[in-house]
Amino acid sequence: MLKDYLPWIIAGLVVLALVIGGLVLTRVVPEVAATRRRRPRPPRDHFRTGEDDVPAPLKRAGVVINPTKLADLPTARERITAACLANGWAEPVFYETTVEDPGHGQAAQAVRDGVDIVCTLGGDGTVRNVAGALVGTETALGILPAGTGNLLARNLDLPVALEAAVGVALTGRNRRIDVGELVIGAAPMDDAPDESGDPETHYFLVMSGVGMDAQIMAGTNENLKAKVGWPAYMLSGVKHLVSPEFRISVKVDDELEFRRRARMVVIGNCGRLLGGLVLMPNARVDDGQLDTVIASPRGVVGWVPVATRVATRQRKGHPTLDHKACKEIRVRTDRPVPVQIDGDVIGEASEVSATVRPGCLTVRVSQ
Template sequence: MGARANDRVTDAAAERPRAAVIFNPTKRGVNELRVAVERAEDVQGFAPSLWIETAADDPGKGMALEALEAGVDLVIAAGGDGTVRSVAATLRGSGVRLGIVPLGTGNLFARNLGIPVNDPFDAVVLALSGVDRAVDVLVAEATRPDGSDETHVSLVMSGVGIDATMISTTNAELKRRVGWLAYVDAGLRAIPVSKPFRVVHRLDGGHAHRSRVASVLIANLGYLPGNLELIPDAELDDGHLDVVRLQPRNLLGWLLIWRKVAWENRVLAKSALGRQLIDLTGGNRRREVVYSRGRSVELTIEGEAQEFEIDGEVFGVVTAVRFSVDPAALIVRVAR
């Protein structure tokens, strides 16, 4: 009788779903994360999770492959946007669901999905019990000055130009203390010394267009920290990527860009009266911020190679980048 009871317990445990938790051991809150996962497992009927640490030379790709080989039902990425992006690169197209527990600075992907960024337990419960949402993944093929090519994925936003310079010069200690506000400090230092460059861009294999820009951003979503709305119409699951060209001519141009993302897009564009005010003040005719949308875009930089970033992580300099969208390639756990 005792043996049969033990067999039933073992069978029941084997039938429970199991998650793998991929975590960055350098992030604060790891001990709290373990407690939160154990509590949520009991509540949601999950078997004990498989715990896998990221490494300095691998923020998640290899760990996600280990999780897939273990046959887990869910992979939880616990870390910042870099950890989430690396895990997603492996899970892309696999059909295995991704849960997110934000432990980073910006946590832009999590914020845009409505995932709690200040409560690890709530984020873990959401990962175990939320609903599935299929979202797009952007694929970036970058060309280096030596002619070599690299392929990366992006979930949030990538950029060539001043945004990458800003990220590369962000003070690490300040970022640790004040979070995403450290980027504001870096931006204020980068703008006065920034130099515009010329880029040729081709959307969906169409005609080539040449622009003089401070930055070109390729986005999967539109919201930024600080209540900023860079791209009002961007959606994570629309099967398209959004391209933003920043073209300020002077300091006034940068102030107009700030007005656009902090006031016009966020507030005025939400109402008919606000949209009329934008039109009356020339907002629809200005060219400091230019939007376009498609399924792919090719960027070729004329002159000196420019710095390149993906989801807030610097990736060196490039001479060309081609982006394409992989629609509904990643399944993420979100709120019901």
């Protein structure tokens, strides 16, 4: 008789087992899921490798110093170093100019050393030589004014105080500016003997010129300049008001060549001078062109209207002061005359040709 009920007994046991199993699962599974949900998330650093823990290297500046412009070089180095550290940069690398190399080689070495910016501590001549190594590169130029004129810094509205200038160089914004390229030396007018030698190529950031302005630079007393600053140039300018005239032949872009007598020709990348004077009111460092002034006054009295137009920033209005805006200009003279580039007299020549190189230099300026 038990055999007759055995299948039903087995079936009942199976059903009972399934019911009990279902009850257990309904309690255990939610608890397991809750336990999984409550498991704490590993900290973020748990997934990091050792390489991520290495801090990024600090930026470093290279500073090209003209030691002749500083009375206390060690103190200047200390102030620059302190300013770099205060702005979160590493200690700077210093390079000193020499008579043989006034800045170009030092700037090139700084770039090879991997600095993040190349700064100059000196005058416009130091800036020009350092910039020559940076033209066409992405390395920015920082300007720490320490000269007499500091004309590029003034035209870019940069601070003159050392700590403030360092701050701008390290934290300011990049600005692309034009550079003038000057070729010196070629055949003079009227088949006169060529005494200028082989052609030389130079860069200028502020102004270059032939004639009286170069004579003023050459005639400025260095001792007086060190004592009184830029007014020393004015004294030299008074002495050269009656400098000799010379005949010039000028070719501007694709215009016809013209001739006249002149006392000076100034080719500028920017127009602001010392003492708040503006020689070229429309000149801009990033307008893609050069501005030229041709001055041809007669005697001392002839300088009065010229000076008036410079003081009032008029661009036109008098036949003895011509303004030309161009991308390229060539000036030939009837004899060799002095030539200056950003305040440095580099000799005499009877022909100069200037061409603008738009936006080829990066300079760090104020925000």
